[in-house]
Amino acid sequence: MGLETRVYQKENNLRFGKLLRASLTDMVSSRFLATQLAVRDIKAQYRQSYFGILWAFITPLTTAFVWIFLNSTGTIRLTDTGVPYPVYAFSGTLLWSIIKEAINTPISSTNAAKSILTKINFPKEALVVSGIFKLLFNSAIKVLLLVVFIFVFGVGFHWSLLLLPFALLAAVFFGITIGLFLTPIGMLYKDVGRLISFGLGFVMYVTPVVYAIPKEGIMRSIMLWNPFTPVIVTARDLALGQPLQFLPYYIGLLLACVPLLFVGLVFYRVSIPIIVERMSA
Amino acid sequence: MKNNEHNIQSDREVLVKVENLSKKFCKDLKTSLWYGVKDLVSGVRGNKHERELRPKEFWAVKDVSFELRRGECLGLIGHNGAGKSTLLKILNGLINPDAGKVTIKGRVGALIELGAGFNPILTGRENIYNNGAVLGFSRQEITQKLDDIIAFAELEDFIDMPVQHYSSGMKVRLGFAVAAQMEPDVLIIDEVLAVGDLGFVLKCFKQIDTILPNTAIVFVSHSMPMVSRICNQMILMEHGKPKFQGTNVAKGIDLYYTRFANNESNVVFDDGSLEFLSHNCDLEQGQVLRGQDIGISLCFAIKKGALKVVPTVYMEIKDKDLRPVAGVQSGQESIEVKDAKYLKYYFTIKNSMFTLGAYGIDISVKDAESNSPILRVNNFIKFSAVGDKSMWVPFELQTDVAVELK
Structure with missing residues (x-):
């Protein structure tokens, strides 16, 4: 019987393909651990809370209500969105919250596992995957609310609505890719986490989250370049049955994210021992 | 064999x-x-x-x-x-x-932290799955071993209680029970x-x-x-x-x-009637071999009129965890002090059979009649038992054994 042999030494075995394969293998083999961790956190989160799942809606709902209020009172004047404004605003804030969470997921789930990271050797990829599971669970609930909005405000059913889950997966995928790159540094310095939430607050205003892309001006060019735009707009267009304005950019962006995600995974794998060393030091 | x-x-x-x-x-x-x-x-x-x-x-x-x-x-x-x-x-x-x-x-299995992955809100049973998953078990394996784990941890009555209400000992028990299945x-x-x-x-x-x-x-x-x-x-x-x-x-x-052999000795009680002058221990470099005798002498100055009879001396030998493992006592018969100025005791501990390790001796001097304490000094002699053979028990007993074959 051949025993599995592990070698630990200072030279990192830095063949990209080998590392990537190891990372993906671990991800598959640790799916039970990932599910178990996700189930644990979800259960624990709702067992100690009275309103439970409601909290998942509150942030996107309140942001949407603020904008709906501003718009309906005429405090601000927004370009016509082509659909009932409440649905537009809510779908925007909801998608935005999903992307934001996706970016934060790798860093927060790694951080939460600090105590076991420094003591037990297990496939670290499971942390990222369990974070994705939790995120998908929370997002699924939010999307149900969005569907209710769509029907209540008379947008009605479009076949493209069935593609919405894929668009959500794409949004998660996009966010996780960004998050993976930020995680190693973010584990070392708390500043990174703060910068992310601070920065994203700004980015939201140059993304068509609560208002449409203006017809002209500098804002229009920024929004057209902004990689968050196609992710949000396409998902919303699918949900509301609008023509897809950003399809080429969207597909190109997602294709570009595939290799980037792989690089991110390898970076994550290489950096974990270095981070563990600093955490326990 | x-x-x-x-x-x-x-x-x-x-x-x-x-x-x-x-x-x-x-x-x-x-x-x-x-x-x-x-x-x-x-x-x-x-x-x-x-x-x-x-x-x-x-x-x-x-x-x-x-x-x-x-x-x-x-x-x-x-x-x-x-x-x-x-x-x-x-x-x-x-x-x-x-x-x-x-x-x-x-x-590779590691018992570095027991109960990794526990969530305090969840029950013991749910946490067995969490911990097991972190240790690399599959769901089937855990389900199969669940009863063994609970039995090993001896937590049958509390297994559906949230882990946050467990005592630290219970958590460790549950953690070890899972890890023991590796x-x-x-x-x-x-x-x-x-x-x-x-x-x-x-x-x-x-x-x-x-x-x-x-x-x-x-x-x-x-x-x-x-x-x-x-x-x-x-x-x-x-x-x-x-x-x-x-x-x-x-x-x-x-x-x-x-x-760790250079700890200070300290006087913990002194009623003033005796002054501890000196002590002597005949061990070389404080090391004792198995079966060796240990000779200890103590010398005190007596404060005038403070004592009527010679007090009893009790020496307690403690291991490095400060557990008393053996004791020695001076004779109980009462000897009158009269005008003596100095008091000397000579002890010989015969055929000592300590297991390997460091030891310290505490001494307490008591009034022979009233048994009230006069002087107590902790850790005043240190020695370590050396040799090749280590025993699991702290102290062996000198024994005569007869073996008979028929």
Whole structure:
């Protein structure tokens, strides 16, 4: 019987393909651990809370209500969105919250596992995957609310609505890719986490989250370049049955994210021992 | 039979091979984080350079090498901060070494933290799955072993209670019960078993004994009786370097104890009627061999008129955990002091049979009639028992044995 042999030494075995394969293998083999961790956190989160799942809606709902209020009172004047404004605003804030969470997921789930990271050797990829599971669970609930909005405000059913889950997966995928790159540094310095939430607050205003892309001006060019735009707009267009304005950019962006995600995974794998060393030091 | 077994063991393959392992650490947090960023960058490019100490760094582990075969147990001892845990982390693959190489064959199990992955809100039963998953079990395996785990932890009545209401001992029990289901080829044990109650600690050791023949164990402990019981080779670490290494476990333990042998003695009670002048112990360098007699003399000055009869002296011998293991008492008959100015006692402890380790002697002087204390001095003589053979019990009894064959 051949025993599995592990070698630990200072030279990192830095063949990209080998590392990537190891990372993906671990991800598959640790799916039970990932599910178990996700189930644990979800259960624990709702067992100690009275309103439970409601909290998942509150942030996107309140942001949407603020904008709906501003718009309906005429405090601000927004370009016509082509659909009932409440649905537009809510779908925007909801998608935005999903992307934001996706970016934060790798860093927060790694951080939460600090105590076991420094003591037990297990496939670290499971942390990222369990974070994705939790995120998908929370997002699924939010999307149900969005569907209710769509029907209540008379947008009605479009076949493209069935593609919405894929668009959500794409949004998660996009966010996780960004998050993976930020995680190693973010584990070392708390500043990174703060910068992310601070920065994203700004980015939201140059993304068509609560208002449409203006017809002209500098804002229009920024929004057209902004990689968050196609992710949000396409998902919303699918949900509301609008023509897809950003399809080429969207597909190109997602294709570009595939290799980037792989690089991110390898970076994550290489950096974990270095981070563990600093955490326990 | 015994010989045969030995041969099989020495033929067994090497499971753990450590060659010139070194690891550095940084003393300052801010610098450490900044080095972390630098290491991230150089790590991505594959850092193959010789690593030297940067400012504020030190070698937490330096030049450690050993080999461990199946059925062997390596004891890793040393004072706090000697680098034991760092070494374990490298062996466990949590951090990468800065120099040297570790080769490990087979499934590695680590008893470094029990109950990892527990969530306090969830019940014991749910947490068995969480902990099991972190340790690398599959769902089926856990479901299969669930009853064994609960029975081993002796928590049948509390298994559906949230873990946050468990006592720390109960948590450790549940954690160990899950971990005990591992069938590792290499087992790494850090000082985790100290929390449970006695019955449970014994149970843990029974479990370790059963897996020992098929496993290579690295055992970190401050409990020398445990080390001498299960280890057949050892490394004594000091400032990251192996100070002693070899199969002579008893010698390593002696060295470990001599480091702590210079504790101060202190007077804890004194009613003023006696003054402790001097004492003498006839041991050379404070070391006693098995079966050797120990001669101790005590000398006191008597304060005038303070005493009527000669007080009794009680000496208590304590091991390094401050557990009393033996006692000695002077005679009870009353001798009148009259005008004597000095009082001397001569003790001879015959045929001492202490197990290896460090000991201290406390003395208490009491009034022979009223039994009220006069003087108490703690730890006024230190000695250590040395030799080749270590016993599991702290003290042996001198025995005559007759064997008869018919």
